[in-house]
Amino acid sequence: MLRKEITMTGTSTSPALAAALAYHQAWNSKDLDQAMTYIADDISCDAPGARIAGAEQYRGFLGQFMTQLTGVETIAAFGDDTTAVLFYYPHTAQVSDAPAAECFTVTDGKITRSVLVFDRPSFAPPQS
Amino acid sequence: MLRKEITMTGTSTSPALAAALAYHQAWNSKDLDQAMTYIADDISCDAPGARIAGAEQYRGFLGQFMTQLTGVETIAAFGDDTTAVLFYYPHTAQVSDAPAAECFTVTDGKITRSVLVFDRPSFAPPQS
Numbered sequence: 001m002l003r004k005e006i007t008m009t010g011t012s013t014s015p016a017l018a019a020a021l022a023y024h025q026a027w028n029s030k031d032l033d034q035a036m037t038y039i040a041d042d043i044s045c046d047a048p049g050a051r052i053a054g055a056e057q058y059r060g061f062l063g064q065f066m067t068q069l070t071g072v073e074t075i076a077a078f079g080d081d082t083t084a085v086l087f088y089y090p091h092t093a094q095v096s097d098a099p100a101a102e103c104f105t106v107t108d109g110k111i112t113r114s115v116l117v118f119d120r121p122s123f124a125p126p127q128s
Numbered sequence: 129m130l131r132k133e134i135t136m137t138g139t140s141t142s143p144a145l146a147a148a149l150a151y152h153q154a155w156n157s158k159d160l161d162q163a164m165t166y167i168a169d170d171i172s173c174d175a176p177g178a179r180i181a182g183a184e185q186y187r188g189f190l191g192q193f194m195t196q197l198t199g200v201e202t203i204a205a206f207g208d209d210t211t212a213v214l215f216y217y218p219h220t221a222q223v224s225d226a227p228a229a230e231c232f233t234v235t236d237g238k239i240t241r242s243v244l245v246f247d248r249p250s251f252a253p254p255q256s
Binding site: 046048049075076078079080083085087097098099100101103115117118119120121122 | 174176177203204206207208211213215225226227228229231243245246247248249250
């Protein structure tokens with residue numbers, strides 16, 4: 001399957017994308033503490049089936065997500081002054097071909113809002 | 129809920145984003161014929177739980193999706209020479225707060241590849 005290499009358009013001129021990519025790289029490396037340095041205390045996050053409010057709740061959510069992670073293939077990354085968008089394939093033991101996307105709002109280098117989208121059934125454990 | 133106005137960054141300089149937004153606007157207006165003018169004959173599309181190959185199959189898929197649509201709220205749009213990314217909330221009779229995202233590959237003004245992501249359960253009919 002053809003997949004485009006990660007597009008770093010505007011990293012040097014987009015503060016939102018710089019923060020989003022630094023956050024992304026940290027959790028891709030399973031460095032939860034480092035990832036959380038880019039998360040605002042009052043973050044709000046819309047995730048599939050869940051509304052997450054505040055950094056503590058977000059840390060629990062991200063930590064849980066990371067336990068299933070074996071790798072990440074990032075296919076697109078864009079941003080402007082305040083917004084960044086990432087598209088990637090999270091790899092788990094069972095799944096490597098289901099995409100996820102995030103739209104971040106960034107203020108003063110911190111992510112204050114995130115809209116996370118993935119298809120829950122695509123990541124569900126295989127039916128026994 | 130705070131939602132950012134659509135970000136049109138780079139429409140004038142990104143041919144991929146120009147094609148993606150023209151396509152997006154056409155199907156948002158339920159103009160399936162117009163939308164299909166931006167779709168390459170050999171499009172491949174990864175959608176949740178489905179791999180779509182070729183314009184005819186894609187037309188069927190998009191037409192079906194459009195029947196449930198009452199509106200679209202677009203929150204982010206970015207692109208470069210060959211790739212564009214859109215983030216939006218499709219509105220249906222039941223749902224208006226579940227996001228979708230698309231990552232398009234564009235060649236000569238036509239969409240040749242699309243990765244579409246949304247959470248199927250968020251759009252499922254209410255449990256009776």
